[in-house]
Amino acid sequence: MNIFDIIGPVMVGPSSSHTAGAAKIGYVAGKLMAQPVIKAEILLHGSFLATGKGHGTNLALVAGLLGMKPDDKRIPHSFEIAKEAHMEFSFGETDLKDVHPNSVLLKLTGEDGRYMEIVGESLGGSVINIASIDGHAANFSGDYPTLIIQNEDLPGRVAEVTSELAKRKINIATMKLSRSVRGEDAVMIIECDHEVWEEAIGWLKQMEGVKRVTYYSQGE
């Protein structure tokens, strides 16, 4: 937290958790897709479902998926803008396990056919957490450039990835490791202090044992 979390942020109302947080979840999810979203199935959970409508949560989520940030004045008009952009969207209900009351499951299809399932939680004061991606625990805030690396659970993978980042003078802010079953799929979530250049991402992608690299860039 800094003083501009006290005086600020500049945001479209009415609620930092239900509007600004929702827009941010949509925004980060859209960035993770790295291609225009053409179809979004938006499943609301808990308080997002109960009081979302009066808070413009639906409008904010769609706005975020279209690349609008929480202070974008076009948020109230996001449904029309989505139509113009040929983005199909629908809303439904869901009951997610072990998540914050303000949560959403996004099922997204991109222009080039990429499909992702992202669970986002709005923790209050427009702070968010991307809880999972495609069923794997993720847990990052969207406040840093973030690498999500799915790899085979083998010794040395973490060392290789981090030394590659070190070589490129990219400082790691936080790092989390998880896996579903020993020896199978593992996930590294790396929040960085600097943007990771495309070339480094390309290198990570062709590394032995790496199955998928997803990158959340803070750049425009």
Add this chain to the structure above:
Amino acid sequence: MSFRTLKDILAAVQIRQVPFWEAVLLDDVKERGIAREQSFETMRGMYQAMRMADADYDAELRSASGMAGGEGAKLEKFRRGENRLVGDYLSSVMEKAVKMGESNACMKRIVAAPTAGSCGVIPAVLLSYEEHRDVEEDRMVEALFVAAGIGEVIAASASISGAEGGCQAEIGSASAMAAGAVTYLEGGDQEAIVHAAALALKNMLGLTCDPVGGLVEVPCIKRNVSGAVNAVIASQMVMAGLRSAIAPDEVIDSMRRIGKLLPGCLKETSQEGLAITPSAQKITQKLTE
């Protein structure tokens, strides 16, 4: 943010021999490793965003629930008329507080200060002051640093979230921040600033968060008016030489303890208080139809 008490800020003021606002700025500069100008200009951006949000008020808009909108314009008309009871400055404070609260409910762009629900308090007090007293913008930005310092301490040692501490933590905090800021503008020293914040917060202790339908509308919008006017009276009391009998940091700590003791049904869950009255039920019924 390294300040956890108002005493911490006063100590920094002493050691560095700088005004209250500058102690807050220097702390931000140190914390985030940025240039002084960057911190000041970011804060200027916040002030200008408040001014734009005020100018952008649209009396025709209604919130999705239909409960909020158009009342700021009524206050404006009344302010310009002959029948008003209070003077120009307070009339303007009241009007701007409602306008900002309504803009927020109608999905316009606002500055959370410290929250979206309490976004009307600080701009109402400061923008009206700027118009009324014709001060330079730099000084208004400095006043925002004063507000930020007070808010930072409340956030660190109590809470600025209605779900955690009730409305006292939102409108109460905003009121304390605005009181300190306007006291600075009126020429109060650091001791006057913290006492104005204390007096304002004391008047807001125990305030519950029981919004109708869970929306940031009723009673939130009009409560921005009470928070804003309360800031002004706290400041005037201090400028007249009155002081808080309870030490300012102890008032903040009382707010924290009271917030913990408030039952969950009165902390942004809409399970008690105004939220379950027959009037509220009528409104929420309409919302679900």
